[in-house]
Amino acid sequence: MAEFYDNSIFWVEVDKIRPNPYQPRKEFDEDKISNLADSIRQYGVLQPLVVTRHEVEKEEGGLSVDYELIAGERRLRASKTAGLSQVPVIIRTVEEGDKVKLELAIIENLQREDLNPIDRAKAFKQLASEFNLKHKEIGKKIGKSREYVTNSVRLLTMPEDIQDALAGGKITEGHARPIMMLVDKPEEQRTLYKEIVHNKLTVREAEAIARRIAVERSRKKELRLKPEIIELEKEFTEQLGTRVLIQPRQVGGKLTIEFFNEEDLRSILEKINTNPETEASGFIGKVASIVNRKEEEESEKKEKPVDDRPEEEIEKLEDEEDIYSLKNFSV
Known part of the structure; x- marks a missing residue:
């Protein structure tokens, strides 16, 4: 039957x-x-x-x-x-039993239905976790390579909001590849995602940015940038809405502001140009407050001078100071 x-x-x-x-x-x-x-x-x-x-x-x-x-x-x-x-x-x-039904359901859907990339990745992950199948075995069942399965599952390492965007068609699977290059930096992933959507970047343009970010990450490791400089870069980037790099030198340094097109450049200029009467609430005021805050934090971190004299000597001097203190005399 x-x-x-x-x-x-x-x-x-x-x-x-x-x-x-x-x-x-x-x-x-x-x-x-x-x-x-x-x-x-x-x-x-x-x-x-x-x-x-x-x-x-x-x-x-x-x-x-x-x-x-x-x-x-x-x-x-x-x-x-x-x-x-x-x-x-x-x-x-x-x-x-149900496990075989689960395997059959997933494989049938993968073979027959046009699943979005995230649903497909979750199906692969479910097959691997429920049945201990290797990616090569999953690929063989659906007529795909091991690399195809592995790269699909890697999509699930992205932040959930970016996964939702991919599932909803806001970005393509090709755009997801450069985002995954920054897998250990979710903030940088979101920045790149926003640039892809806002500036309608091609996959190649997105890959170029991801490579540049990776190079800059290595630059920070090599130069051992101070945490406050890295924090300033982050603040500049958030305020201007584009990538900003700071390169300190022995005297002064270099500030690099990236832009994608003329419209983007004009938008950055508008954020920098501030009315003197309202500059405290504008970009210049914000930058000044950032720098001042960093200076205050640094001054607070400075430790008091260490007194390395013997404890007995310190107590003796304190006693002598008390003897001649005005509070011990009456008029």
């Missing part, structure tokens, strides 16, 4: 198909579901859904049959929207 199921297509009522509890796709675009429903109305369901069959014996006798979806939830939703009462299905026989 299993072979009969596996090689045949059946038509079943949509109301008898239960959702897949192991669905790797977490979000469904309603506009795409609507477009797919229009296509189904015109051409029908071209690719059968994949389900498992469940039989339950009724108290009054006979069998109650329903189905659990393994792959094809988009098609099922669109079919319901299109008003179909039945859909074509392929029945898979799963006798080994």
Whole structure:
């Protein structure tokens, strides 16, 4: 009977198909579901859904049959929207338990559905954690290389807001690669992400920035920049909304402000140009407050001179000072 199921297509009522509890796709675009429903109305369901069959014996006798979806939830939703009462299905026989069903559900979806990069990465991670599968084995199951699986899973190392942007199509998987080059620096990842979105950078432009950031990181290690200089760079970057580098020298130093285009340059200029009457609240005032704060912090860190005289000598001198102190005399 299993072979009969596996090689045949059946038509079943949509109301008898239960959702897949192991669905790797977490979000469904309603506009795409609507477009797919229009296509189904015109051409029908071209690719059968994949389900498992469940039989339950009724108290009054006979069998109650329903189905659990393994792959094809988009098609099922669109079919319901299109008003179909039945859909074509392929029945898979799963006798080994839920874990096998989970593996089958994920692999079927990876092979058949256009999962977004983050849902795909989570599916790969689930296969690895639930079944102890190596990336090479996962790749073999879906016809991909080990590197493809590994690079997909690495997407999950990005901050969640950037993962959401990738899943939602705000950036491409190509843009995610240079962001992952800064994996141990989430703040720099977010800065690069904002630059990609705001300035509509190409993948090559994003990669160039990521490499430059990596070079600057190594520069800081080599030059051993003081923490206060690194903090100033960060403050400048936040105030101007673009990358700022400080290069101290024996006398003075060099301040580099990066920009992407003329519009970006004008925006930076507007932030720097401050009305003298309101400069305390403008960019110059903010920079001055940053520098002053750093100087105050440095002065507070300075320790009092250490008195290395013997304790007995110090106590003797303090006693002598008390003897001649005005507080010991009355008028």
